[in-house]
Amino acid sequence: MITAYSPTGTTTAGLPAAPAPPDSSIFGRVHLGYIVIETRKFSDWERFGRDAIGLHVDTPTGDVLRFRLDDHKTRFLLRRGPAEDVMAIGWQIDDHESFDGVLARVIAHGVPLVELRPEEAQLRGVERAVRFPGPNGLVQELFTRAHTTTEPLVAVASGGFVTGESGLGHVAVVTKNPHQMRGYYSTVFDARLSDYIDETISGARMKIRFMRVNERHHSIAIANMRDAPLNPVRTRVQHLNIQVTELDDMMQAYQRTKELGFGITMSMGQHTNDKELSFYARTPSGFEWETGWNPIVIDENAWEPTTHQGISIWGHRPEVDKFVNAFTRVREAVGNLGHHEDPVAALSGPGIADD
Numbered sequence: 376m377i378t379a380y381s382p383t384g385t386t387t388a389g390l391p392a393a394p395a396p397p398d399s400s401i402f403g404r405v406h407l408g409y410i411v412i413e414t415r416k417f418s419d420w421e422r423f424g425r426d427a428i429g430l431h432v433d434t435p436t437g438d439v440l441r442f443r444l445d446d447h448k449t450r451f452l453l454r455r456g457p458a459e460d461v462m463a464i465g466w467q468i469d470d471h472e473s474f475d476g477v478l479a480r481v482i483a484h485g486v487p488l489v490e491l492r493p494e495e496a497q498l499r500g501v502e503r504a505v506r507f508p509g510p511n512g513l514v515q516e517l518f519t520r521a522h523t524t525t526e527p528l529v530a531v532a533s534g535g536f537v538t539g540e541s542g543l544g545h546v547a548v549v550t551k552n553p554h555q556m557r558g559y560y561s562t563v564f565d566a567r568l569s570d571y572i573d574e575t576i577s578g579a580r581m582k583i584r585f586m587r588v589n590e591r592h593h594s595i596a597i598a599n600m601r602d603a604p605l606n607p608v609r610t611r612v613q614h615l616n617i618q619v620t621e622l623d624d625m626m627q628a629y630q631r632t633k634e635l636g637f638g639i640t641m642s643m644g645q646h647t648n649d650k651e652l653s654f655y656a657r658t659p660s661g662f663e664w665e666t667g668w669n670p671i672v673i674d675e676n677a678w679e680p681t682t683h684q685g686i687s688i689w690g691h692r693p694e695v696d697k698f699v700n701a702f703t704r705v706r707e708a709v710g711n712l713g714h715h716e717d718p719v720a721a722l723s724g725p726g727i728a729d730d
């Protein structure tokens with residue numbers, strides 16, 4: 376285990392020295408960079424990613440599938456394995472000073488860091504990266520430089536995707552420990568609260584916190600059931616989100632996804648808080664995938680967190696068989712009753728209470 380990390384790029388085991396934590400916030404210098412998924416369903420994922428959603432697909436080896444959204448060589452890395460889940464999320468940090476600053480925070484809280492082997496960094500399309508534990512088993516990885524390519528995207532979604540400053544999209548999680556999870560992302564990345572949504576789904580009251588680390592309204596959404604410490608979702612994420620540039624690409628992806636037989640978990644609709652138009656589909660691994668268009672961009676000088684009632688202004692209705700949906704939810708909730716969530720307490724502190 377590596378307990379200290381040198382900012383010069385070499386890992387050192389057992390050394391007590393660590394760079395001083397940064398005084399200044401790294402807000403705005405953090406961007407969701409890539410997602411690592413483990414699955415055995417490569418052919419289903421290839422159909423889902425390329426033929427339904429409209430992504431560029433690369434298959435460097437038989438055990439790896441990669442999706443591109445832009446000039447980054449990897450935005451989604453799919454590895455062969457049994458989990459059927461998201462295993463890690465990679466954050467791009469703008470500069471080495473901020474990168475070292477985040478490492479210093481992690482080390483100062485006594486949480487172990489590991490540098491990825493060069494071949495692992497290569498698969499992720501980055502020069503080098505480190506990883507450390509994240510809440511609910513979602514490993515956090517950091518990098519500064521992505522390998523890029525000038526090869527044009529070969530994607531059905533011909534208008535391309537919104538990434539850049541906003542990062543690749545967002546990740547939504549359900550947790551039994553929402554206050555600690557909010558504390559974690561605030562401690563590590565200086566994440567800010569954008570707003571809350573209160574929603575009731577099948578009689579269960581949910582609260583969702585939307586956290587941003589840059590101009591994107593949220594890069595992480597943290598949901599919990601208000602009346603019971605339950606997590607009905609088997610996977611580490613409830614859904615992933617990407618943003619298309621053109622409305623037409625979202626509507627055509629919706630139609631293709633339906634025609635190819637992937638379950639539409641929520642039809643097209645518009646969210647109350649970030650105003651994004653989107654639809655949700657069930658991925659081959661079971662978690663959901665939101666394809667969206669035109670969310671608002673936050674102006675830091677004119678933003679006040681509020682609470683919205685309900686997730687949608689209109690639409691977002693389930694289209695897959697409702698009985699199967701309810702049955703699946705109950706089965707997963709029962710299956711998850713004994714599931715232990717590690718909140719990574721060293722980095723979440725007492726948490727940030729909000730209800």
Ligand SMILES: [Fe+2]
Nearest residue numbers: 545547616665
């Ligand atoms: Fe979302």
